[in-house]
Amino acid sequence: MTIRMIARLDIKGPNLVKGIHLEGLRVLGTPEQFAKAYYEQGADELLYMDVVASLYGRNSLLDIVARTSREIFIPLTVGGGLRTLEDIQQALRAGADKVALNTAAIRNPTLVQDATTRFGSSTIVVSIEAIRKPDGHYEAYTDNGREPTGVDAFAWARQAAELGAGELLITSIDREGTGEGFDLELTRRIAEAVPIPVIACGGAGTAQHVADVIVHGKADAVCMASLLHYHLIKQDGKKRRAGLEAEGNLEYLKSRRGFSKIQGTSFPAIKAFLGTQGMICRQPAGETVHA
Amino acid sequence: MRRSSRPxxxxxxxxxxxxxxxKHACAYAGMExxxxxxxQELLAADAVILPGVGAFGxxxxxxxxxxxxSVLRDIAASGKPLLGICLGLQLLMRESSEFGRHDGLGIIDGDVVRLEGGRDHGRAAKVPQVGWNRIHRRGAQAWTGSLLDGVPEDAYMYFVHSFYVRPVDPGLVVATTRxxxxxxCSGLRQGxxxxxxxxxxxxxxxxxxxYRNLAARLPASIPEVQHA
Known part of the structure; x- marks a missing residue:
C-alpha cells in the first residue's frame, strides 16, 4: 500500500495563505505557482481548501481550480464552502477530481449520501476538523475551525464512512500550523474505526512527524502545508513575492522571518526519508516533468 | 469541416x-x-476515448x-484507435459480476471481478484501491509499439477502483499490478x-x-487551403 503525500494549499481570494490553528492567515503567494512546483517535485495529490468560503460564501476558488487542472496531472481535491450537489458539480466541472465536505455535511449528513450516490464514493471526501477536549474526547468543528458543533469526531467519522464517503480528511485544529507534529491519537482512533482511507492533516513540522503519523497514526495519506510552503519560499522567495497579488496580511512575506518549529523540506526529501524507514511511496520517474 | 490540424x-x-x-490531458498532448x-461525432473522430467512474450496470x-x-462495437471493429480508461476498460469485457451479473460491450472476451482486500507490505490493503501503484511489464512482451511505449517499467500510476478485468486470452495483457x-491486469491491448x-x-x-503516444499514432489532418 503506497502512502500518498499530499500538498494542502489554503486559499483566500486569489492567494495561497497559511495560518496557525486555521487562524491568523499569512499570504504566501499565488496557489497556481506553488501547485506547479509541488507537481514537479513529485507530489501525489493536491488539496485546495478555500478557507473563507464558509464564512462569506465566496468561491473564487473555481477559477484557480480551472487554471490548475489544465497543467497539473495529479488528483486534485477541492473543499471549502461547498454546500449543495450543484456546488459539487461546479467544482468537478472546473476540474476537481474529488471534493471535501465539512460544514454542510455535518449540518446535513444526507448530503454525503446524496453526493456519493450521484458522483461516486471515490469523489467524496468528508473533512473532519477536531479539537481535543480536556476530558479526552474530540469535538468536530465547522467553518474552518471556528464553530463548535457538539458532535463527537469519532462518531461522525464512523457515520460519514457508513454514508458512503470515499475518504476522510482528519485535521487536528490544535496542531494545525504549529509544526509540533500530528495528533497521533486522533488519526489512529479514526483509522482503526473506519474501512476507508484516512488522510492525516495538521501539525507536520518535520519528515519524522510524517513518518510517525503513518506508523503510529495508521494514516493512509498525509497532508502537508507549512513545511513545504516555507521551504519553497526560502528557495524561491523573490520570484514568488513578485507574483503575488496584494490581498490580506503580507507582513510575514515582507519580514522574511523563518518559522522555527518547522524544518522546511520538499517532496523528494520527505519520500527519500520515508524510504529509509521502510515505507513505500511513489518515486516519480527520473524523467523531467515537461512544463 | 476541420478547423484544426490537430488530431x-x-x-x-x-x-x-x-x-x-x-480532455485537458488530450489538449496537453496536442489533440483536439x-x-x-x-x-455521428464518435464515428467522425480520429480516435475515441471511453472513460468512466462508477458502477458497471x-x-x-x-x-x-x-x-x-453497437456504435462502440463498430468503432472497435473499424480499426480506429479506442482507449478505455478505468471503468472504460471494464466495459469492454464480455460481462461483470459487479452487484449481479451484467453484460458488457463484449469487445474483449473475459470478465470483471471484485478486488479482494488483505495485507500489502504489512499494511491493510483497503478496497477500493485509491492511490498510486506500479505497473509491471508482462513476461517478455515489450511495451514498444503499444500506448505504454516510453513509460518506464514499474512506473507508478494512479488507481481508483474496486474491480478488475480478467481477459480470457493472456496474450492481450500488457501490464499487471499487484x-x-x-x-x-492493469493494461491490455487487442489490435x-x-x-x-x-x-x-x-x-x-x-x-x-x-496520451502523447495516442497523439503520435493519429494522422494530423491537413489544414484546409485558404482561398483568397
Whole structure:
C-alpha cells in the first residue's frame, strides 16, 4: 500500500495563505505557482481548501481550480464552502477530481449520501476538523475551525464512512500550523474505526512527524502545508513575492522571518526519508516533468 | 469541416465521471478533444476515448440509453484507435459480476471481478484501491509499439477502483499490478483497442506519455487551403 503525500494549499481570494490553528492567515503567494512546483517535485495529490468560503460564501476558488487542472496531472481535491450537489458539480466541472465536505455535511449528513450516490464514493471526501477536549474526547468543528458543533469526531467519522464517503480528511485544529507534529491519537482512533482511507492533516513540522503519523497514526495519506510552503519560499522567495497579488496580511512575506518549529523540506526529501524507514511511496520517474 | 490540424479525439460522455481531466490531458498532448454522446461525432473522430467512474450496470444502461453500444462495437471493429480508461476498460469485457451479473460491450472476451482486500507490505490493503501503484511489464512482451511505449517499467500510476478485468486470452495483457493478494491486469491491448485500469490523466508525466503516444499514432489532418 503506497502512502500518498499530499500538498494542502489554503486559499483566500486569489492567494495561497497559511495560518496557525486555521487562524491568523499569512499570504504566501499565488496557489497556481506553488501547485506547479509541488507537481514537479513529485507530489501525489493536491488539496485546495478555500478557507473563507464558509464564512462569506465566496468561491473564487473555481477559477484557480480551472487554471490548475489544465497543467497539473495529479488528483486534485477541492473543499471549502461547498454546500449543495450543484456546488459539487461546479467544482468537478472546473476540474476537481474529488471534493471535501465539512460544514454542510455535518449540518446535513444526507448530503454525503446524496453526493456519493450521484458522483461516486471515490469523489467524496468528508473533512473532519477536531479539537481535543480536556476530558479526552474530540469535538468536530465547522467553518474552518471556528464553530463548535457538539458532535463527537469519532462518531461522525464512523457515520460519514457508513454514508458512503470515499475518504476522510482528519485535521487536528490544535496542531494545525504549529509544526509540533500530528495528533497521533486522533488519526489512529479514526483509522482503526473506519474501512476507508484516512488522510492525516495538521501539525507536520518535520519528515519524522510524517513518518510517525503513518506508523503510529495508521494514516493512509498525509497532508502537508507549512513545511513545504516555507521551504519553497526560502528557495524561491523573490520570484514568488513578485507574483503575488496584494490581498490580506503580507507582513510575514515582507519580514522574511523563518518559522522555527518547522524544518522546511520538499517532496523528494520527505519520500527519500520515508524510504529509509521502510515505507513505500511513489518515486516519480527520473524523467523531467515537461512544463 | 476541420478547423484544426490537430488530431480529433472524441471522449464518450455518458454521464459517468469527470471528463475534464481527460480532455485537458488530450489538449496537453496536442489533440483536439471534445466530449460527446452522439454516434455521428464518435464515428467522425480520429480516435475515441471511453472513460468512466462508477458502477458497471449503470454505465451499460447509460450507454444503451444513448444508443452507443453497437456504435462502440463498430468503432472497435473499424480499426480506429479506442482507449478505455478505468471503468472504460471494464466495459469492454464480455460481462461483470459487479452487484449481479451484467453484460458488457463484449469487445474483449473475459470478465470483471471484485478486488479482494488483505495485507500489502504489512499494511491493510483497503478496497477500493485509491492511490498510486506500479505497473509491471508482462513476461517478455515489450511495451514498444503499444500506448505504454516510453513509460518506464514499474512506473507508478494512479488507481481508483474496486474491480478488475480478467481477459480470457493472456496474450492481450500488457501490464499487471499487484494489490493485496491479487496480481491483476492493469493494461491490455487487442489490435486498435488499448485500455488501462489506472487514470493516465492523473498519473503525472508517465501517464501523459500514454496520451502523447495516442497523439503520435493519429494522422494530423491537413489544414484546409485558404482561398483568397
Amino acid at each position: 480529433q479525439v472524441a471522449i464518450v460522455d455518458y454521464g459517468m465521471g469527470n471528463l475534464f481531466s481527460v 478533444a471534445s466530449t460527446t454522446s452522439t454516434a 449503470d454505465a451499460m444502461a447509460m450507454l444503451a440509453r444513448r444508443d452507443l453500444v 494489490y493485496g493478494p491479487a496480481e491483476f 486498435n483497442v488499448c485500455a488501462v485500469q489506472f487514470h493516465p490523466e492523473r498519473s503525472g508525466p508517465d501517464g501523459l506519455t500514454i
